[in-house]
Amino acid sequence: MEQALTEARAAGARGEVPVxxxxxxxxxxxxxxxxxxxxxxxxxxHAEMLAIRAACAELGQERLVGADLYVTLExxxxxxxxxxxxxxxxxxxxxxxxxxxxxxxxxxxxxxxxCHHAPDVYSDIAGREAGEILRDFFAARRD
Amino acid sequence: MEQALTEARAAGARGEVPVxxxxxxxxxxxxxxxxxxxxxxxxxxHAEMLAIRAACAELGQERLVGADLYVTLExxxxxxxxxxxxxxxxxxxxxxxxxxxxxxxxxxxxxxxxCHHAPDVYSDIAGREAGEILRDFFAARRD
Numbered sequence: 410m411e412q413a414l415t416e417a418r419a420a421g422a423r424g425e426v427p428v429x430x431x432x433x434x435x436x437x438x439x440x441x442x443x444x445x446x447x448x449x450x451x452x453x454x455h456a457e458m459l460a461i462r463a464a465c466a467e468l469g470q471e472r473l474v475g476a477d478l479y480v481t482l483e484x485x486x487x488x489x490x491x492x493x494x495x496x497x498x499x500x501x502x503x504x505x506x507x508x509x510x511x512x513x514x515x516x517x518x519x520x521x522x523x524c525h526h527a528p529d530v531y532s533d534i535a536g537r538e539a540g541e542i543l544r545d546f547f548a549a550r551r552d
Numbered sequence: 553m554e555q556a557l558t559e560a561r562a563a564g565a566r567g568e569v570p571v572x573x574x575x576x577x578x579x580x581x582x583x584x585x586x587x588x589x590x591x592x593x594x595x596x597x598h599a600e601m602l603a604i605r606a607a608c609a610e611l612g613q614e615r616l617v618g619a620d621l622y623v624t625l626e627x628x629x630x631x632x633x634x635x636x637x638x639x640x641x642x643x644x645x646x647x648x649x650x651x652x653x654x655x656x657x658x659x660x661x662x663x664x665x666x667c668h669h670a671p672d673v674y675s676d677i678a679g680r681e682a683g684e685i686l687r688d689f690f691a692a693r694r695d
Contacts, residue, residue, distance in 0.1 A: 450613055452614050471594065508666060516658075
């Protein structure tokens, strides 16, 4: 999660909403990414999506069976579903996202009958630090 | 929708689940795509995602305000959320997807308080034909 926090801070320094994600398989980091929606002009370029796509490209496979995802913010419904499709084993996330989350809020994707693979979910992993990075970013933007 | 059906058939011919999508803005097609999850080793490479990303790249913007998406199958939760994030105006879809859909089934993303933009939704647009393409594909795979 420390590396995901580093990716989040780097995203914030680029003017992106500061969220970072890391894919780990067998104790090794396979891919890491920060949010790049603005830079790439791509509304799907959330940190989780970029990390999943990079990990799949790195491994040359469509699924990440046995791999875990660390992300600093509760995934939205788009990312929650992508995590499911990638067959990730565990999801560790930092801050809760009551306004936009899709795991513990809103769509609650993994609790739906249309979800055919749910990762084990661990929330509030370095949640306070992850939340502070986001709050500081938005406070600075308002100034 | 005719062009989306053509993209769906082309995807099926490539061995991909046959779903196609087209983005239209001001009466002109901006982007079109078929499902390429296998070819790209990318679980996020659904037709809608590829069409949205291509349209954003074509227009050089992160949002597709005023644009409409035609897709042959009810979008899943991932694609439904991406359609929302892209601020698409209207969503026209073909066949219903009770097992994996995220618009009229499961996550019902546009009905959630975590959804901050919902397109106008028009379902069952050439739904019978879109459904037949999918049924024929899976029937042929079972043989």
